[in-house]
Amino acid sequence: MIRTTTMEESTQVWGACMNDSGFPVALDAAGGMSWSAATEAQQKDYETAMYLCVAQYPWDPKAYQPWNDAQLRALHAHQTGEVTDCLTRLGHPPPEPPTLEKFSADYRNNVSPRWHPYHGIPSPTTRPASALASSARS
Template identity: 30%
Template sequence: MRPDTTKVREIEPEDWASVIAGCLDEQGFQTVVRADGGIENPGVPAAQQEALAVAQFVCGASYPFPEKYSQPLTEAQLSRLYEFWVVESVPCLQSFGLNPPLAPTLAVFLETYESPDMWGPFTVLGTLSGPRYDEVSVACPQSPDDLRD
């Protein structure tokens, strides 16, 4: 059974890690904010995993994103994302010596978006770990700030 929750306030993606980490800390789970904007709960014993999952649910329900973030991207937004990846992300990744896959045409990108054949330059991040992953993921944003405006 899911616990009752109350929405405290909506949050923007850039605030997610700090807000959810604070909420989880309040629920008794040590939470670390990673450089890439993710969070971790190190040292949680197996016996506490279910309690952690409940706390994560409560925190997510208490601090949701505005509805615009749950809507599918429009063709115009997808075109903006493609342009950003080709013009900004690919050169940024290359500046770190990474070789992202070659971009397809915009038409192919739109046709294959969210399919197993979807192109994305950030698949090369899977080859990195630790401080190097953090360095690249912070330096090379994965989407333009205005994508959902």
């Protein structure tokens, strides 16, 4: 480990690390990171480089604290509102969301897999996440 990062800066730090590792990435205004498509032969090297960058610059342990009720309410509202609406407009309606009570209980009980609005959409390697995000803002 070189140093910990905040959640806010991690994408920039990991992006610089990936660039230094020979995998050019682009950062967008929304804080997302996209990369040039690696060939199949490079895919394993890319995944190893990403693993090493995240291991060298992990999130500060404070980022891993359990979420409180207010945070879970905000996350549920965001994912079932803005994110669900955006994905639906893009032709990727998410599965039926759970109630706030089930959403919170699943989080607290570490249920896996938990509901997430992105389940079932194309992989970022198929369509860059930055393209999906910029389409949502349209």
